[in-house]
Amino acid sequence: MGKRQALLSKLPSVDEVIKGRYGIDWLKKYPRAYVLKAIREVIDLRRSELLSGAATDVSPEDIYPDIEIRIGHLSSLSLKPVLNATGVVIHTNLGRAALSARAIENVRRVAAGYSNLEYDLETGKRGERHSHIKKLLCETTCAEDGIAMNNNAAAVLICLNTLAKGREVIVSRGELVEIGGSFRVPDVMTGSGAILREVGTTNKTHIHDYEKAINENTALILKVHQSNFRIQGFTEEVSLERLAALGRERSIPVMYDLGSGCLINLKAYGIYSEPEVQEIVRSGIDLVTFSGDKLLGGPQAGLIAGRKELIEKIRKNPLSRALRIDKLTLAALEATLMEYADAEKAIEENPTLNMLLQGLEVIKRRAKKIAALLTKSIKNTAIKVTQDSSQAGGGALPGKEFPTYAVSIKPENISVNDLEERLRKGEVPVIARIKEGCLLLDARTINNRDIDTLVRSVSAALG
Ligand SMILES: *Cc1c(COP(=O)(O)O)cnc(C)c1O
Numbered sequence: 001m002g003k004r005q006a007l008l009s010k011l012p013s014v015d016e017v018i019k020g021r022y023g024i025d026w027l028k029k030y031p032r033a034y035v036l037k038a039i040r041e042v043i044d045l046r047r048s049e050l051l052s053g054a055a056t057d058v059s060p061e062d063i064y065p066d067i068e069i070r071i072g073h074l075s076s077l078s079l080k081p082v083l084n085a086t087g088v089v090i091h092t093n094l095g096r097a098a099l100s101a102r103a104i105e106n107v108r109r110v111a112a113g114y115s116n117l118e119y120d121l122e123t124g125k126r127g128e129r130h131s132h133i134k135k136l137l138c139e140t141t142c143a144e145d146g147i148a149m150n151n152n153a154a155a156v157l158i159c160l161n162t163l164a165k166g167r168e169v170i171v172s173r174g175e176l177v178e179i180g181g182s183f184r185v186p187d188v189m190t191g192s193g194a195i196l197r198e199v200g201t202t203n204k205t206h207i208h209d210y211e212k213a214i215n216e217n218t219a220l221i222l223k224v225h226q227s228n229f230r231i232q233g234f235t236e237e238v239s240l241e242r243l244a245a246l247g248r249e250r251s252i253p254v255m256y257d258l259g260s261g262c263l264i265n266l267k268a269y270g271i272y273s274e275p276e277v278q279e280i281v282r283s284g285i286d287l288v289t290f291s292g293d294k295l296l297g298g299p300q301a302g303l304i305a306g307r308k309e310l311i312e313k314i315r316k317n318p319l320s321r322a323l324r325i326d327k328l329t330l331a332a333l334e335a336t337l338m339e340y341a342d343a344e345k346a347i348e349e350n351p352t353l354n355m356l357l358q359g360l361e362v363i364k365r366r367a368k369k370i371a372a373l374l375t376k377s378i379k380n381t382a383i384k385v386t387q388d389s390s391q392a393g394g395g396a397l398p399g400k401e402f403p404t405y406a407v408s409i410k411p412e413n414i415s416v417n418d419l420e421e422r423l424r425k426g427e428v429p430v431i432a433r434i435k436e437g438c439l440l441l442d443a444r445t446i447n448n449r450d451i452d453t454l455v456r457s458v459s460a461a462l463g
Helices: 003-008 014-019 021-029 032-052 060-075 101-111 131-141 152-164 185-192 207-213 240-250 277-282 308-316 327-339 343-349 351-357 360-377 416-424 448-462
Strands: 145-149 168-172 195-199 218-224 254-259 287-291 302-306 382-390 402-410 433-435 438-442
Touching: 003 032, 014 021, 014 032, 021 032, 021 060, 032 060, 101 327, 131 145, 131 277, 131 302, 131 327, 145 152, 145 308, 145 327, 152 168, 152 185, 152 218, 152 254, 152 287, 152 302, 152 308, 168 185, 168 207, 185 195, 195 207, 207 240, 218 240, 240 254, 254 277, 277 287, 277 302, 302 308, 327 343, 343 351, 360 382, 360 402, 360 448, 382 438, 402 416, 416 433, 416 438, 416 448
Parallel strands: 168 195, 168 218, 218 254, 254 287
Antiparallel strands: 145 302, 287 302, 382 402, 402 438, 433 438
16 A cells, blocks of 8 residues: 555544534534535545645544634624724614613514414404504603604604605705615605605705695605715704704694614713704604614614504504514514603613713723733733723714724734724724724724623634
């Protein structure tokens, strides 16, 4: 037998591996197809290395760790948790709002088995999925009625389709906005079957612009929140009260797509200059729509609050079946809304509000702790705490800067871009930003419970 032949015969067969100690173990933990694929690939690779001379020896044991790594890759889930070190609290690409402990617990409770999703426990007959959050939506928004859809885009779509299909909707030119590329007011309008009637100019729209546009085919007046930008300077928009009054005079419903709705008056915390949902309802607007996973800090959903007769029509629209909210979302949403029954509790327990409203000193202390732990485990790297600013994100509070503290890292042996990439591709991905040649880890959006993981990930990336 030649030398090469002797080496090749040291390679185990797929069958030997699968029946061996490791193989049996893997089959308990991973799908059989992935285990077999990984074993085959690693053995094939070793064989070709031996044949080409790239490897000169092989012991069966040294292939097991490689197989294990490969199985891990094949069977790893695509959607996974990451650490958000960007400081952007409502980061759409990173999944927007984190749920509160109670909301998570309620999802677990409902997900594990059957529920009364559409079953009326009083009568023993078919029930209504929307009934579960109606009362809470009314209480928290002060509206007569409320309903939730799959997301806010769906909420806007169904409102327009229900109230204005084939008829005209008046919108100010300053509010024909695009949100995140996939939601453009004119496109949603077309999709709903409504006809867009633009009025005013980009910077100024007056009440008489709306008045002049009203005709017998007008179905709705729509106001859209300028979620992700600000027009400054020579500007004018019509107040909610004035628009609501015009709608009442002419018997035309008025709707406000608020986008990032907040149920707490944040002015008291010195950071908000826009009305909360309750205030909009009180202004006389007939319908208001907002997201569940922006400032509200709940699951992806689109909430509609407003006049009973309009919500009733929306409920009966056949589209509501296509756009309906699922039971896990409902479970998270109900628990999230319940927390707003006590505003102080909501601020403590809702992660989104908590991250936005936490004191600067708290952020600074966290940044210092992260920096100290990093300095202890990493040599030859300049690590310091710097003051910076973060954003709310998610179309909330545009242009508003929140002072924050970040850990700044200037790596010695690799470039800052390499560091950013390694962190992003790490076992627990860390998403950070680069500023002036340094990597910044914003402590605002880092959970205390994630600090150790963060330190380990950064040490690994620099090690
Ligand atoms: C974010 C936003 C939307 C889209 O809401 P989703 O929940 O992402 O579907 C629509 N309108 C406005 C004004 C927004 O800010």
